[in-house]
Amino acid sequence: MSMLLQTTINGIVIGSAFSLVALGLTMIWGIMHISNFAHGSFYMIGGYVIWTIITLLGVDFWLAILITAVVMAIFGAIVERLTFRPAEGPFSTPLSSLIVSIGLIMIFNNSVLAIWGARPETLGAINIQEFHFLNVTVTLQRVLIVVAAVILIALLQFFLKRTTLGMSIEATAQNAESARLMGINTSRVGSIVFAMGVSLAAIAAGLMAPLTNINIGMGDHMTTYGFVIIILGGMGSIPGAIIGGFILGLISSLSATYLTANYYEVIVFGVLILILAIKPTGLFGAK
Amino acid sequence: MENLLKLYTTKHLLFALLIVAALVFPLVASTYTLRIITMCCIWSMLAIALNLIVGYTGQGNLGLGAFFGMGAYTTGLLMVKLGLNFWLALIIALALTVILAVLIGLPTLRTKGAYFAIATLCFNIIFTTVVIQWDALTKGQTGLMNIPNVPAIPLPFGGQIDFHESLAANYYLVLIFLILTIVVIYRIVNSLTGKSFLAVRQDEDLAEAIGINTFRAKLLSFTVSAFIAGLAGGLYAVYLGFIAPAITSYGITFTAILYVVVGGAATVAGPIVGSFLLTVIGEQLTAFGTLHLIIYGVLVVLSIIYLPMGLVGAYQMFWPQIWQKMKRGKVHAA
Numbered sequence: 001m002s003m004l005l006q007t008t009i010n011g012i013v014i015g016s017a018f019s020l021v022a023l024g025l026t027m028i029w030g031i032m033h034i035s036n037f038a039h040g041s042f043y044m045i046g047g048y049v050i051w052t053i054i055t056l057l058g059v060d061f062w063l064a065i066l067i068t069a070v071v072m073a074i075f076g077a078i079v080e081r082l083t084f085r086p087a088e089g090p091f092s093t094p095l096s097s098l099i100v101s102i103g104l105i106m107i108f109n110n111s112v113l114a115i116w117g118a119r120p121e122t123l124g125a126i127n128i129q130e131f132h133f134l135n136v137t138v139t140l141q142r143v144l145i146v147v148a149a150v151i152l153i154a155l156l157q158f159f160l161k162r163t164t165l166g167m168s169i170e171a172t173a174q175n176a177e178s179a180r181l182m183g184i185n186t187s188r189v190g191s192i193v194f195a196m197g198v199s200l201a202a203i204a205a206g207l208m209a210p211l212t213n214i215n216i217g218m219g220d221h222m223t224t225y226g227f228v229i230i231i232l233g234g235m236g237s238i239p240g241a242i243i244g245g246f247i248l249g250l251i252s253s254l255s256a257t258y259l260t261a262n263y264y265e266v267i268v269f270g271v272l273i274l275i276l277a278i279k280p281t282g283l284f285g286a287k
Numbered sequence: 288m289e290n291l292l293k294l295y296t297t298k299h300l301l302f303a304l305l306i307v308a309a310l311v312f313p314l315v316a317s318t319y320t321l322r323i324i325t326m327c328c329i330w331s332m333l334a335i336a337l338n339l340i341v342g343y344t345g346q347g348n349l350g351l352g353a354f355f356g357m358g359a360y361t362t363g364l365l366m367v368k369l370g371l372n373f374w375l376a377l378i379i380a381l382a383l384t385v386i387l388a389v390l391i392g393l394p395t396l397r398t399k400g401a402y403f404a405i406a407t408l409c410f411n412i413i414f415t416t417v418v419i420q421w422d423a424l425t426k427g428q429t430g431l432m433n434i435p436n437v438p439a440i441p442l443p444f445g446g447q448i449d450f451h452e453s454l455a456a457n458y459y460l461v462l463i464f465l466i467l468t469i470v471v472i473y474r475i476v477n478s479l480t481g482k483s484f485l486a487v488r489q490d491e492d493l494a495e496a497i498g499i500n501t502f503r504a505k506l507l508s509f510t511v512s513a514f515i516a517g518l519a520g521g522l523y524a525v526y527l528g529f530i531a532p533a534i535t536s537y538g539i540t541f542t543a544i545l546y547v548v549v550g551g552a553a554t555v556a557g558p559i560v561g562s563f564l565l566t567v568i569g570e571q572l573t574a575f576g577t578l579h580l581i582i583y584g585v586l587v588v589l590s591i592i593y594l595p596m597g598l599v600g601a602y603q604m605f606w607p608q609i610w611q612k613m614k615r616g617k618v619h620a621a
Contacts, residue, residue: 035401037541083588091595094347094400099548099591102541106584114577224412231405262420269409276406277394 002135007257008250013142013211015249016149020204021222022229022241023156024197030173030236031193034084035094037101039201039226040219041108046072046202047214048112051121061126065206069199076198077191079104084194085187109216120215127210145207152203153242160238169193173236225252228272234284243284309462313455321454323570327563328461329523332468333539334546334558336515341544342552343476344508345488347400349540350391350407353414354513356535357384358520360418360425363434363530373437377521384517385510392509396502399491411537418532430531434524457526464522465559468515473555475511484508485553549590551597560598 021043028036046068053064083104087096127141160166171179172189180186205218212218229248233240251271256264275283313321333355340348361380365371371379395406418425425431437450437460450456475481483504486494495501524530533539543558550561568586572579594601 029401035404083592086592087588087595089595091600093552093595095341095544095548095552096591096595098347098541099545100588102545103584103587103591106580106587110577110580110584114581224408227405228409231402235401263416265416266413269413272409273394273406273413276398276402280398280402282402 011250011253015246019245024200038104040223044219046205072202073199080194332519340512347404352539358517362521388513551599
């Protein structure tokens with residue numbers, strides 16, 4: 001029983017990170033129709049940036065997360081302007097953004113290798129106070145990951161539903177053409193959304209950093225998991241990404257513990273193919 | 288009309304010249320160059336396979352790496368574990384690859400667009416995970432080593448083609464399969480079936496409305512594409528004699544997509560041009576050491592920004608205009 005509870009809690013923790021990553025991915029897809037396969041690389045860079053800020057500047061963990069979020073947002077906006085934006089044109093196809101992503105993955109991963117080296121980095125002990133209840137042990141950091149993710153999701157919802165800029169993002173997602181006619185600068189909206197998506201991925205990496213080490217490969221699975229989640233939740237759907245993130249976190253945690261540790265990815269991705277075979281537009285997909 | 292005839296014959300002459308150049312190539316090339324060009328031929332086959340389903344049929348199949356891996360691993364395992372000879376192993380491997388393709392195509396092809404891309408990506412991840420974890424069969428991360436060479440082919444007047452000693456023999460083997468693949472693809476895309484693939488890419492609903500069984504067209508394209516990828520995989524296994532799980536991964540598909548798009552999607556020559564050009568450039572860039580993959584990445588991004596239709600696509604679009612202009616210039620000069 002306590003094992004089930006422990007596994008469930010772990011699933012929710014990892015699910016929070018999945019949700020944040022998938023949120024960025026689904027927003028970028030919904031607004032810009034870009035399949036950003038480099039999302040995991042942005043996640044990884046986020047991890048290295050927070051490590052550098054904490055190690056070099058010696059600042060507090062939460063301040064470091066804030067700085068990382070801002071730095072990565074600016075970085076994301078620049079990358080979008082320099083690569084994804086010019087690749088759009090009369091001859092571009094859905095494959096164009098995939099090719100840009102492949103190029104970016106090569107540039108990012110090898111730049112990180114050149115700057116930080118191949119040795120994995122660790123943040124050391126952060127928020128390691130333990131809570132014990134019902135034979136379950138949870139560290140403070142794990143609780144804070146979930147709390148931070150929930151707050152961030154709530155803030156994002158508030159931003160999208162209650163502010164002018166947020167509403168113009170929603171409008172662009174619904175119909176870019178009409179949004180432009182209503183005087184919304186959709187090009188600027190695109191940049192902002194891309195910056196937000198990258199920033200969310202970096203925050204997720206920062207939150208997870210104390211639990212694991214920071215290495216070049218840490219983002220690889222995040223991209224595929226992110227896409228699986230937004231497919232489950234319906235491409236472009238924000239609630240779908242949030243719910244899908246937690247569902248996938250639970251599935252991966254539970255199947256890794258109870259079914260098979262080696263083959264759990266087979267189960268996770270197999271379930272997705274099965275769902276798509278029955279319902280070709282995802283669980284929450286509209287049409 | 289005369290101009291068209293001239294263009295037509297130039298094209299055929301060029302093709303014949305290319306084949307002759309490819310045939311005499313081992314006589315002049317160094318071992319190092321020959322190795323690279325042999326790999327280029329294998330990657331070309333994979334890129335051609337990808338171009339059929341992605342370029343011509345418009346279905347973003349991100350699972351082709353699994354079929355390449357299926358061909359490579361089944362061929363390799365049958366030769367190493369059961370001691371079968373290459374030809375028998377290859378035939379069984381291709382049959383199994385086709386069966387797998389149909390089994391995967393049936394559920395995944397029900398989905399469209401990005402959903403299909405992710406469904407096939409998931410299939411590929413499952414395949415790679417199984418290859419890594421099924422240690423007893425595949426040797427896991429260590430990889431499958433000591434795959435024997437193609438058995439020597441005796442010649443009618445004594446002597447034999449020895450694949451163990453001669454790199455050129457391996458090159459010719461791969462080259463023959465590449466030329467066969469090009470001919471088959473050329474025939475397919477210029478046939479009614481090929482036109483139905485294009486129709487599916489343009490507008491699936493419209494294609495269905497004019498009486499094309501779009502699902503069958505997609506499944507056919509998907510399976511033929513998997514077959515060619517499996518063939519490339521089988522050749523890869525026997526040529527290098529060593530295979531590791533990385534060659535089954537979706538990274539292989541991504542590389543092939545790169546070759547196709549840079550060369551020119553939905554053109555016969557595009558995937559081949561892309562494979563040769565990028566492999567050779569990648570090889571040249573290794574001189575830059577750790578920086579070489581960064582430069583390669585920058586080149587990739589620049590090429591999609593400035594040449595979104597690929598080299599061959601741009602050539603097909605702009606060459607007739609330039610040619611006309613040049614001719615007119617000549618007339619004026621005279």
